[in-house]
Amino acid sequence: MINVRDFQAGDEAATFPVFFSAIHEVASAHYSPELIEAWAPHDTDPQRWAQRIQGIKPFIAMRGGEMVGYADLQDNGYIDHFFVSARAQRIGVASALMRRILQSAAERGILLLYSDVSLSAQGLYQRFGFVIKEQQTFLFRGLEMSNARMELRLALGAGQI
Template identity: 40%
Template sequence: MNQINIRTYQNSDASPLWQLKFNTIRRINSRDYQPDQVQAWAPEHISAELWQKRADAMAPFIAEINGEIVGFADLQADGYIDHFFCHAEHQGQGVGKALMDHIFTAGKEAGIARLYANVSITARPFFEHFGFRVLKQQQAEINGRVLTNFLMEHHIG
């Protein structure tokens, strides 16, 4: 198995991160969502400037194998995980585990006792595996479409 390295975000990562997110939603999350929902969540055209600002603001952790970006996840100061994506071709290879372990460590170091996220149907079993529990099922509107997701939390204190 290849070594997974976790590094800090750089501004030049924004475009590859969008491609990773887009491809993962289109190829993996499409198992659990309707085509119109997938297209709303990962539209063909987005504002590169707006995505750059969003990526810069969330400053995610980057997972790499041999220099290739294979996943990313962020941890906000209040414990919110806004994005957590693993490359469609690297599912089940430990990328998500490496990112989650990194989030747990970073959270503890920052004194964050509670992690929480709005988790897709697809990612729910993964988050449950790491001790997250569902607080509520909810309906989120994204680009005019409604998608089911789950507000989940985990106490790491």
């Protein structure tokens, strides 16, 4: 069973292996090894990482006492991080996280959700009704990266899934 809960102080370090495996083992199917290493470097500073996670306060997906995914929803409707561990793919973790995001948006009165979605995650977002607004190619740490700006407009009272 997958349980999604709010972020708690002390979760910071456990989010990094989730992020790292999602990039290095899942997103690597769509991006070059050089871009993967730039995106999720092996030598990431743990203190800077902790500060970043504390700033976004993600929802945490747990399965069997282990963190298997995390995703956030900012007050402006932006989904910044959305990652599921490589070993927890295709078992409902991403769907559970997205349902929690939609529930939170409804509770907070957020009517527009948007994110810059990697090539490997666009299918998930589309299954939840997000549409591609723009394909994007940009320089990320000196390397060309592609993703899509995706949006979902919610009606008042929507999000109860």
